[in-house]
Amino acid sequence: MAIRPDSEDPALKAVQIEKLRAETEKLRAEKTKLEQEAAAVPRQNRGAYWSEVIKILGAIVLGIGGAITAGGSLFVAKAQVELAETKSSQASEKARVAETTAATAKAEADSAVKLRDEARKQEADAARSVQELRNSLAELTSQVKKENPALLKRRLVYIQFQGGLSRSLINELRKSLEAQNYSAPGAERLAGEYNPLVKYFHPKDEQDAVALLKSTEAFFLSKGCPIQLRAVQAQAATTTPSLELWLSHSCKQ
Numbered sequence: 001m002a003i004r005p006d007s008e009d010p011a012l013k014a015v016q017i018e019k020l021r022a023e024t025e026k027l028r029a030e031k032t033k034l035e036q037e038a039a040a041v042p043r044q045n046r047g048a049y050w051s052e053v054i055k056i057l058g059a060i061v062l063g064i065g066g067a068i069t070a071g072g073s074l075f076v077a078k079a080q081v082e083l084a085e086t087k088s089s090q091a092s093e094k095a096r097v098a099e100t101t102a103a104t105a106k107a108e109a110d111s112a113v114k115l116r117d118e119a120r121k122q123e124a125d126a127a128r129s130v131q132e133l134r135n136s137l138a139e140l141t142s143q144v145k146k147e148n149p150a151l152l153k154r155r156l157v158y159i160q161f162q163g164g165l166s167r168s169l170i171n172e173l174r175k176s177l178e179a180q181n182y183s184a185p186g187a188e189r190l191a192g193e194y195n196p197l198v199k200y201f202h203p204k205d206e207q208d209a210v211a212l213l214k215s216t217e218a219f220f221l222s223k224g225c226p227i228q229l230r231a232v233q234a235q236a237a238t239t240t241p242s243l244e245l246w247l248s249h250s251c252k253q
């Protein structure tokens with residue numbers, strides 16, 4: 001990068017001017033001395049003598065100019081070094097910031113992965129608990145079938161619910177269903193993305209699912225908070241001919 005002369009250090013300019021003034025005084029003294037010597041030289045030799053004088057003066061002037069040029073070059077070199085050092089410092093700072101940002105991003109990513117793994121584990125544990133409960137109820141149903149077959153005339157219903165439904169209201173629903181030959185041994189509050197519906201797992205159970213749907217809708221209508229359900233066939237998780245009632249609703253009493 002070129003440095004304009006007017007941007008040089010004032011102190012450096014002053015030194016150069018002082019040096020030039022001293023050299024000028026020296027030249028004047030040399031000139032006076034040479035004139036005195038020339039006066040004593042014969043006329044025929046004066047031409048050659050003055051030729052030598054001019055050469056000497058030229059060399060002196062060139063020396064002064066070279067000194068000034070060298071001083072300016074030194075100033076430019078120093079400025080370039082300072083600029084390079086500044087750029088190097090800025091680059092180092094940018095590298096440090098980039099490393100810090102990368103470390104923070106990695107820590108956040110590791111935390112997100114950990115949270116994801118914990119959520120998946122909790123989901124798997126919940127699914128396993130539900131399956132264990134259903135298997136236990138299936139075994140109980142099988143045992144009851146052997147000991148008291150008449151009890152199996154009731155249709156087994158699993159209830160899952162969420163939203164603004166109180167436990168006491170769900171218990172009332174269970175009692176209402178039991179009076180209609182359904183067996184609802186318990187109800188689970190389960191958060192998730194699902195709509196109100198009745199699930200059945202075998203085509204032959206469709207009529208029973210529709211009957212459960214109507215009984216449930218009638219119950220909520222009597223409570224002043226009507227609900228609409230759908231009956232859908234789902235893939236069977238067990239061989240037990242059960243029905244599932246999924247309620248996502250709000251009913252304030």
